[in-house]
Amino acid sequence: MDLQLVGKVAVVTGSTAGIGRAIARGLAEEGATVVVNGRNPASVEATARELSALGKGKVVGVSCGLDSAEGVEALIRGAEAEGPVDILVNNVGIFEPKPFEEIPDEDWQRFFDVNVMSGVRCSRAVMGGMRDRGWGRILFISSESGINIPAEMVHYGMTKTAQLAVARGLAKTLAGTGVTVNCLLPGPTWTEGVATFVERMAEQRGTTPERLKEQFVPMVRPSSLIRRFASPEEVAAHAVYLCSPRASATSGAAHRVEGGIVDICF
Known part of the structure; x- marks a missing residue:
């Protein structure tokens, strides 16, 4: 199936490894221009070079952290050098098992800044242009932990639940504009x-x-x-579809790629 992504400009946050890298590769293989991102300049450069070698979509890198407004501004500025952003995948995230009573205030704030506010800020920066052009895709990479809060890392689960709320509210905000907003919920990957x-x-x-x-x-x-x-590629296959014009009737949804862990059938 042709996912009709040739000519689209896509930003994937936290995409030098894991699920983010697999999504970036999948989008590039479909012919999109992909902006990869990470904190480490060497990793970002290596990822862009390796994915570019596939000989399909153009891949460029922007190195910056996304735990601050300044970092998000740098990413969007670098991405828009390739053209208006059509697709945003809010993938960057951190996790750390830690007993609840040992999680200090600083960790709660750090997890919220990286896992939630990065997506809020990136989405806010690109949604206006998408709305004006009548097309766009915003995808949050949440987790089954947003529904199935893990006792071993409650602060992580909290951020993944918050992503579900932000994505659903943003989808309502952009209703009828041609811009869709969805969440993907991977399980253990x-x-x-x-x-x-x-x-x-x-x-x-x-x-x-x-x-x-x-x-x-x-x-x-x-x-x-x-x-x-699951493998990162299994998760990425679903993500790339949701980023495509083929998924035009899907918005405000939380799609599960968690192997059936969540014990509901809808």
Whole structure:
């Protein structure tokens, strides 16, 4: 299926690794001009170079953190050098397991600034242009943790619930304009960060990372129907579709790519 993304300008925040990188690659493979982003200039440059080598959509990088208004301004300014932004994927996010009583105020604020306010600011910066042109796609990468709040990282779950609220409200704000706003809810996904986390846990438990990887989802998310980690590419395939003109009748929705962990059928 042709997703009709040739000529579109897409921004994917936090896209030098994991789900963000897979989404950026998927959009580039469909012919979009993609702006990748991260804090580390070397990682951003390497990602842009590697994805550009695919020989499909143009890929450029903008290096900046998105935990401040100034960082968001730098990203949008750099992206608009490629043309008006047609697609925004609010993917950047942080997570850290920590008992509730040990989470200080500073961590609550940091998680909110990175996971929530980055998307609020980026969306606010591009929505006017999308509305004026009569077309646009804004996608928040939330999580099943926004519905299934994890006891081991309540502050993370809080931010993912907040994304659901922001996306639904923004979709209502942009109703009838040709701009859609949606959320994607991945479940456990085998990214670089998760691999590091599992390696540390395996060392603590005296087992191998490979063994723990097989056991992790059935043990920690026993309601999973696929009983395994998803790959970033599996999540990205759904994301790229939601960013395309083909998804024109979908807005204000929260699409689950969590392997059936959330025990509802709608």
